Amino acid sequence: MDGEIGKTGRGIIERQSLHQEIVSRLRDMIIEGELQPGERLYEIQLCESLGVSRTPLREALKSLAGEGLVELVPGKGAVVRKFTKKDVHDMLVVIRSMEELAARLACEVASDEDIARIREIHNRMEAHFKAGERMEYYKLNQQIHTSLVALADNPHLAAFHSTLQAQLKRIRFIGHEGPELWAAAMAEHERIVTALEARDADRLVEVIGQHLHNAWLRVKEAV
């Protein structure tokens, strides 16, 4: 594979700052489980596999620490952050509250076009669901939640939501629910989009709350 990024990306786009590239690269490695929770990150080792020197790598690790994906132990270095069951629960409580807030705001300020776009994503997601394409479904699932929060037109809320979602991604990646739970999640999404289209804030909040409560039930055993 040889995934060096040091000399790639020189083509059409003038490269979007090496820093960002290292960060998102490492983020993906953590989320996809290539770097496992609790695993110590040896700098030189990572440098070689990424084709970068230590200085930018260390800076990237500092950024990831800010996102809560790695932990910096002084004198020991970086470790992939480990989440306990309580951590996951706590995070879901917070993300639920954030999405509920976003829901209320979105019902007020979102344009009809924005809402239509959500419906469109939802439809595509349903297609992947029916086709049993887990990965594609999963990605659109993330996207629909992100888009919903974006409708609230509150960048700060969106930022917090985004980092929380990144932290949870790793967990949800594991949480392979069976077909019946999957179908239930899909149905919840349908209710969410419907409530949004009706701009029924109270109902939307209730449905989203339920959806994330169920999300906890779905993953709680897996953690």
Added chain:
Amino acid sequence: MDGEIGKTGRGIIERQSLHQEIVSRLRDMIIEGELQPGERLYEIQLCESLGVSRTPLREALKSLAGEGLVELVPGKGAVVRKFTKKDVHDMLVVIRSMEELAARLACEVASDEDIARIREIHNRMEAHFKAGERMEYYKLNQQIHTSLVALADNPHLAAFHSTLQAQLKRIRFIGHEGPELWAAAMAEHERIVTALEARDADRLVEVIGQHLHNAWLRVKEAV
């Protein structure tokens, strides 16, 4: 003044990692307005004033970028983040939602001793209010909000709240309300603590929501 930190702190405590020291030092400089919003941060200049080399300084800037206090413009470096009126409003909306969530959780899980400790902080704050000691009041004000969130026993919520509070600190620092607004804020705090002691979640949420809504009214002109 000569506030170098490169060779200090070698005494009793073995020094709490230079990185953290630089970060909190810069954070203070930003919050207290020594580094003004929009101001470009020249690395070498900062290095000299802090007595540190560029490498750890740059790493600290990356951390601060994660906290949202500085902005990293690729090819240009770090700039103290500038907040618009909408930014401040958006942040207060989010922090309000977080504190409301914390309030509900706190009413359930907080111990009587924890609540008593909040009352104790409140009393000290009231004393400073009566004595007209703004700075001491201000610090305890921050502390009481932080402590309230801590009662919810949700570290993730607490972390987000903390970074938001840091970002807002700079603003509130400016927002010097007159005596009558100050008294109103004090009265709101009294109601908050009372509701907490009664573990009346609904009322607590309402009062906190009002308090932060008023906080917006108090600072909106100053931004």
Added chain:
DNA sequence: ACTCATAATTCTGTATACAGAATACATGTG
């Protein structure tokens, strides 16, 4: 064989050095 001490190695933390990009300034031209 086990334990403790000591040496060797490895890794982190920091400083310095160099290359490329951005900015500012000065000079020349219409």
Added chain:
DNA sequence: CACATGTATTCTGTATACAGAATTATGAGT
């Protein structure tokens, strides 16, 4: 005098080098 262009300087981005701490390996003593 305005504007463009070339040059010089400054700053960022990255790599390398060195010092100190942590970890692991080694060996002597019991």
